[in-house]
Amino acid sequence: MPDPMRIRATEKDGIVDVKILMRHDMETGQRKDAAGKTVPAWFIQNLNVKAQGKDVFNAHFGSAISKDPFLNFKYKGSKGDKLTVSWLDTKGEKRVDELLVS
Amino acid sequence: MNQQRRNLLKSTAIFGLMASAGLISSAQAQEWSKAAFEGKSLDDVFKALNTSTPEKSGAISLNVPDIAENGAVVPIGLSTTLKAEQIAILVEKNPNTLVGQFYFPAGAEPFIATRIKMAQTSPVYFLVKAEGKWYMAAKEIKVTLGGCGG
């Protein structure tokens, strides 16, 4: 299973600031390995964030999002909201992490 | 290419599963646009987004460096007073022009910050879709490379 995400979510004045770090190599399909062989493309394609079960943010990535992707967005919410963050990559691997907004 | 296609098919299948499990809404699951992400020019991507060249807008404010110390990691940030429902980031001189798309369901603030790869110095286009219409802001980011060559 892929490594866990690092998620921070803090509420201030009714706005929740969410920062997400994902562990992923985000291979472009253009890089060559030490043996000179092309490393096939492999990257996160979809990111979904739900608060209390409702979509608050969606992202579609190409391979030009940096390795170990970082994402910061904001939504109108409250302390204690249950966030469910999930991503899915081009190989069909996925990762789901949850946390409560502080 | 075949492998990629297989992967895409596979991911579509898994998406179905995730969608039915409620992890990713079925509407979103279908939207990763192959045509847009495989576009090789601004025009390719504009076409895939169903727009002509978007109108420039002063309502889009950017938080981006003039110079990136490393093309592998270029931090970008955008906020807007437009009622954004969708944002797209395009790097003109990357092999694939479209870098990412971001969707803002009701309740989300029109703000995004992430890090992108840039193959070389290039204009970067920040597109915002509000009330069905696309707007944009653009900025050149310089990418510098050096090295010990070891």
Added chain:
Amino acid sequence: MKLRPIHFQRYLTCVALVFFTLNTQAQSTADEIAKYREMIADGNPSELYEMAGEELWKKPAGPKNATLEKCDLGMGPGIVDGAAARLPKYFKDTNRVQDLESRLMTCMETLQGISAQSVIDAKFGVGPKKDMDAIVAYVVTHSKGSKVNVSVKHPKEKMMYEMGKRAFNFQGGPYDFSCASCHSIPGRRIRLQDLPDITTPEGAISGWGYWPAYRVSSGQFWTMQQRINDCLRQQRLPFPIYGSDFTIALSMYMAQNANGGIIQTPGLKR
């Protein structure tokens, strides 16, 4: 050829020299560089390694199915806070001076039954060394903001420092390079890459205090052992054995020169 990014202060200097850029423009370029760095500092991917490391620290593993929670990094079993700031140091149980990674190998072997040789033999970034990266990230994060406080009391610590000083000046290979060739004069650089002068406290802390670090250019977390390994590779020397005394001696030399400086690990390097 592997392209490496440029150091911007130097870039700035060049631009200023070559094109006689006005001071105000130069200042704004410097501001932009500062802005770039500030922007990437938010969300250092080292945090991902640190999280994985915390899990590995607390998860039973190895033939003995034990955790590392009783590992003695020098301040008593299980104490992680501030431990990395005091390494390398002399350990009575092994009767040698150890750096963080060699000490962790001792813990893995004695507590978990994982052979040190299996870690030594692994390639960087894979297998047991991948775990080591994460554990190192976890441990050094717990010394962030501490002052380097490396002991010079034990005769073996004194000896290791002197060995390190000689190792630092040791020339070899077809290029005649030693660490000192590049790191013993202030204000020097290779291409546009600044070279800290490790012989001074300021220079030593600017190196020692920022590694281990996440390297943006390679998208990898590098431990101090890997940092030293790649320096010696570029010196055209043979391969330094992981956790060998030569590498520990170099760490001891850097750490003692950096004594009193503030640790910023895990750093974020270009």
Added chain:
Amino acid sequence: MKPFKKISYGTYFLMSIIASFGLVTNSFAQVAVSDAAFTKMVRESFRAEGIAGLDRIEQDATQKLCSDTKFLMTKAGAKQAIEIQKQNMATIQQPSDGNYIGDWKSGEAIAQSGRGATWTDAKEVVVGGGCYNCHEINKKELSYGNIGPSLWNYGKNRGYSKELMTYTWNRINNSKAYNACSNMPRFAHFKLLTEKQIQDVMALLLDPNSPVNQ
């Protein structure tokens, strides 16, 4: 180091190694580290990898002297440095075809490349001069190091005399002939660059048509 073994002043050399050993021991007398202990540590700490064999940690007399920073400061050290310079001077061969100047364009490429000779390089990898790592050369290249002096307008500023040709040739071939502990690699001595490559780098610095001399 291998290449030195091929040099014919072996006996003399061995003596100087032994001599320098003795002096090194003296200079480190105040600390507890003996030469034997240090050498043992070095030998136990490295292994061969790829093209980087363990012969690379066996120091020749030049490397041994220059590693001993304290001894270098002494009168005896300074005296030995002069000897070392003479030995290095003796290794230099003038161009076999009599030409000092090759193709500056190729010279620029050699000056740019910092590749080769590491354990991750295959032995077929052509070693670069890595000149820009340490020197400013063509001002168009902004990414240059400052460990060595600027070489911009090298020929133009100094004139294109026969003496300058020979001096520059010698310096690239074996910089230690002039400064025992110069930071510059001994490019011909360790066969890092071929004679042809050195002629091309020479052209970059000394061909009046080279962009360096505009």
